[in-house]
Amino acid sequence: MSLLELKDVSKIYGDLHALDHVNMKVEKGEWVAIMGPSGSGKSTMMNIIGCMDTPTEGQVLLDGRDISKVSKKEQTIIRRDKIGLIFQQFYLVNYLTALENVMTAQYYHSVPDEKEAMEALERVGLADRAHHLPSQLSGGEQQRVCVARALINYPEIVLADEPTGNLDEANETIVMDLFRQLHEQGTTLIVVTHDPEVAQTAQRALVLRDGHFTKETVNNNFTGVIHYND
Amino acid sequence: MFVRMIRGAFARQWKKMLMIAFTVALGTSLAAAMLSVMMDIGDKVNQELKTYGANITVVPKETSIVSDLYDVEDGGSQTAYLNEDDLGKVMTIFWAFNIVDYAPIVDVPARLDDGSGVTVVGTWFNHHMDLPTGQTLDAGIASLRSWWSVTEGNWIDEQADGYTENDAMFGKAIAEKLGVKAGDTVHVKGSKKEADLRVAGIFDAGGEEDDQIFTALDTAQALDDMDGKVGSIEVSALTTPDNELAEKAAKDPGALTVDQYETWYCTAYASSIAYQLQEVIENSVAAPVRQVADSEGNILEKTQLLMVLITILSMIGAALGIMNLVTASVMERSKEIGLLKALGAQNGAITGLVLTEVLLTAVAGGAAGFLGGFGFAQIIGHTVFGSSITIRPMVIPIVAVLVIVMTLLGSLPAIRMLMRLEPAEVLHGRQ
Numbered sequence: 001m002s003l004l005e006l007k008d009v010s011k012i013y014g015d016l017h018a019l020d021h022v023n024m025k026v027e028k029g030e031w032v033a034i035m036g037p038s039g040s041g042k043s044t045m046m047n048i049i050g051c052m053d054t055p056t057e058g059q060v061l062l063d064g065r066d067i068s069k070v071s072k073k074e075q076t077i078i079r080r081d082k083i084g085l086i087f088q089q090f091y092l093v094n095y096l097t098a099l100e101n102v103m104t105a106q107y108y109h110s111v112p113d114e115k116e117a118m119e120a121l122e123r124v125g126l127a128d129r130a131h132h133l134p135s136q137l138s139g140g141e142q143q144r145v146c147v148a149r150a151l152i153n154y155p156e157i158v159l160a161d162e163p164t165g166n167l168d169e170a171n172e173t174i175v176m177d178l179f180r181q182l183h184e185q186g187t188t189l190i191v192v193t194h195d196p197e198v199a200q201t202a203q204r205a206l207v208l209r210d211g212h213f214t215k216e217t218v219n220n221n222f223t224g225v226i227h228y229n230d
Numbered sequence: 231m232f233v234r235m236i237r238g239a240f241a242r243q244w245k246k247m248l249m250i251a252f253t254v255a256l257g258t259s260l261a262a263a264m265l266s267v268m269m270d271i272g273d274k275v276n277q278e279l280k281t282y283g284a285n286i287t288v289v290p291k292e293t294s295i296v297s298d299l300y301d302v303e304d305g306g307s308q309t310a311y312l313n314e315d316d317l318g319k320v321m322t323i324f325w326a327f328n329i330v331d332y333a334p335i336v337d338v339p340a341r342l343d344d345g346s347g348v349t350v351v352g353t354w355f356n357h358h359m360d361l362p363t364g365q366t367l368d369a370g371i372a373s374l375r376s377w378w379s380v381t382e383g384n385w386i387d388e389q390a391d392g393y394t395e396n397d398a399m400f401g402k403a404i405a406e407k408l409g410v411k412a413g414d415t416v417h418v419k420g421s422k423k424e425a426d427l428r429v430a431g432i433f434d435a436g437g438e439e440d441d442q443i444f445t446a447l448d449t450a451q452a453l454d455d456m457d458g459k460v461g462s463i464e465v466s467a468l469t470t471p472d473n474e475l476a477e478k479a480a481k482d483p484g485a486l487t488v489d490q491y492e493t494w495y496c497t498a499y500a501s502s503i504a505y506q507l508q509e510v511i512e513n514s515v516a517a518p519v520r521q522v523a524d525s526e527g528n529i530l531e532k533t534q535l536l537m538v539l540i541t542i543l544s545m546i547g548a549a550l551g552i553m554n555l556v557t558a559s560v561m562e563r564s565k566e567i568g569l570l571k572a573l574g575a576q577n578g579a580i581t582g583l584v585l586t587e588v589l590l591t592a593v594a595g596g597a598a599g600f601l602g603g604f605g606f607a608q609i610i611g612h613t614v615f616g617s618s619i620t621i622r623p624m625v626i627p628i629v630a631v632l633v634i635v636m637t638l639l640g641s642l643p644a645i646r647m648l649m650r651l652e653p654a655e656v657l658h659g660r661q
Binding site for chain 2: 047050052053073076077079080081085087089091093094095096100103104105106107108109112149
C-alpha cells in the first residue's frame with residue numbers, strides 16, 4: 001500500500017480545472033518532486049496533499065485513509081499528526097525565537113519539549129542561533145528553522161513548497177543537503193518546485209502542466225545531491 | 231508556550247494593545263463614573279432636596295380633619311395638639327435610620343410692648359439626642375430650614391456655652407419693625423406668662439416666617455401654658471421615589487394585599503415612613519409633602535435614566551472601538567494565524583489565544599478606566615453636589631462584567647473572521 005495515493009483527483013474553481021483527473025502514488029521513504037510552471041496547479045496540489053484543501057472530485061488516500069472528504073477539524077488533526085510543512089516564504093512567527101517557533105509545532109501537536117526542539121535545531125545546524133528572532137536570521141537559516149519545525153513531530157510526509165525559492169545557491173545547497181539526510185533517514189519527501197535542478201535531485205520528478213501530469217522522470221543516478229548546470 | 235506566545239504578541243503589537251486598553255479605559259471610566267454617581271445619587275439628591283425642607287409633616291388628627299374639610303393649610307386657631315413626649319418615638323420607627331432631621335413646631339400668639347400681636351414659634355434649633363440605638367442626632371430647624379439666610383447674628387446653637395432658652399431667631403420683618411439687632415432683648419407677653427427674648431440672629435426666609443419669632447420649645451409653650459403640647463412635627467427623611475404601589479398605599483394602605491403591604495411597609499417610601507410615624511405618635515396624621523416627594527422621585531428617575539443611557543452608550547462606543555481594533559489586529563496577523571492553523575492549531579486554540587490577549591488588555595484598561603472613573607465621579611460629585619461620591623462595592627463587579635461583555639462583543643467579528651480563515655488562502659493561495 002502506498003503512503004499517499006491520489007485517485008482521479010480534480011479541483012475545479014468555476015470553469016477553471018486547477019487539477020484535472022490527476023493520479024499519483026508516493027511510497028513510504030520516497031523523495032518525489034512535483035515540477036511545473038506558474039499556474040500549473042502545483043499549489044493546489046500542495047494544498048490538497050497538505051490537507052489544507054479538499055478535491056472537488058476523486059480520492060486522496062493517506063496511509064490507506066481517504067482524506068478527501070474529511071471535515072476541517074479532521075484536516076487540522078491530520079496536518080498536525082502526519083504532515084510537516086515547509087514554505088517558500090518560511091512563515092515563522094516573527095515575535096518568537098527560532099527555538100520557540102519549533103516548539104510552537106510541538107505545542108499544537110502534544111507537549112512542548114525544549115530539549116527536543118533544541119536537538120531539532122542542532123540537526124539543521126542552528127543550535128547557536130536558537131534564541132534569535134527570525135529577523136536576526138538569514139533566509140537560509142530561517143528555512144532551516146522551518147525544516148526543524150516540520151520534522152519536530154516526526155511526520156509521515158514532509159511537504160516542501162518551493163523550499164529553495166528564496167535562497168541563494170549556498171543556502172540552497174545546505175537545505176537540499178538536509179533533505180538528502182532526511183531521505184536517508186527514511187523520511188518521505190514531496191518537494192513542489194519550478195526549479196529543474198531541485199527537481200532532478202529527487203528520486204522521481206513529475207511534471208504538472210495545466211492540471212495534468214505530463215511527464216514522469218525517474219532518476220536512475222539518484223544521489224540526493226544537487227548539481228547545478230552552468 | 232501559551233504564555234510565551236501571549237508575551238510575544240504583546241511585545242509585537244504593543245501599540246495596538248495600548249489602543250485597545252485606552253478604548254476600554256475610556257468606556258470603563260465613563261461607565262464607572264456614571265454607575266457610581268447613579269448609585270450614590272439617591273442620597274445626594276435627597277440631601278440636596280433637604281434644603282427644600284421637610285418632606286413629611288405630622289399634625290394632630292383633628293387639625294388634619296379641619297384642613298381636609300375646609301381645604302385650607304391653617305384651620306385657624308389650633309385647638310388640638312400632639313404630645314411632646316411622643317417626639318422621641320419618631321426615632322423608634324422601622325425606618326428610623328432614614329430620618330435625617332425633624333423638629334417640633336408650636337405657634338403661640340403673643341403681644342409685644344406696643345400692643346401689637348406676634349407669633350412666637352417654639353421649636354428645636356439643633357436639639358441633641360442620644361438615641362437608644364447608640365446613635366446621636368442633632369435635630370432642629372437650623373438644618374431643616376437651611377435655606378433661611380441669617381442676615382445678622384448666628385443660628386442658635388443649643389449646645390453652645392452661652393445658650394439660654396430665651397435666645398430667639400427673629401424674622402427680618404419683625405426685627406425691622408421693632409428696630410432690633412442681634413444681642414437686643416425683646417419683651418413678649420403671652421396669655422399666661424411673659425418673657426424677655428434675646429435676639430440671637432435675624433433671618434430672611436422670604437415668607438411668612440419673616441414676621442415670626444422662633445425660640446426654644448419650652449419658652450414658647452410657657453407663654454400660653456401649653457406645656458407638653460406640640461402643634462406639628464416636620465420630618466425630613468431619606469425616601470425611595472414613589473411608584474404605583476406607593477401611590478396606591480398613600481391613598482389607602484388597607485387596599486393593599488398582604489404581600490403588597492409588606493413590600494410597601496419595608497420600603498422607604500415617603501408614604502410608608504409617614505404611616506409608621508402615624509403609628510407611633512398618638513392621635514396624629516402624618517403625610518408626605520407631595521411637592522418635595524414628587525420632585526425627589528422625578529429628579530432621581532430622570533437623572534438615573536440619563537446615567538444608564540450614558541453608560542450603555544459608552545459601552546457600545548467602546549465595543550465598536552474594540553471591534554475595529556481587534557479586527558484590524560486579526561487581519562494584520564492573518565498569515566501568523568494561517569500558519570498556526572497549518573501547524574495544527576484548532577480554531578478554539580487560536581480563539582483562546584486572541585481572546586486572552588484582548589481580555590488581558592481589557593482588564594488592564596478596565597482597571598485604569600475604573601480608577602479614572604472614580605476620579606471622574608468625584609469631579610461630578612464636587613461640581614454638582616458639593617461632596618464626594620461614595621463608591622459602592624457593587625460598582626466593581628458590575629463594571630467588571632460590563633468590561634468583559636463589551637470586550638467579548640467587540641471581539642466577536644474578529645473571532646468569526648479568524649475562524650473562517652483558511653491556511654491555504656493566506657499562505658499560498660488556491661493555485
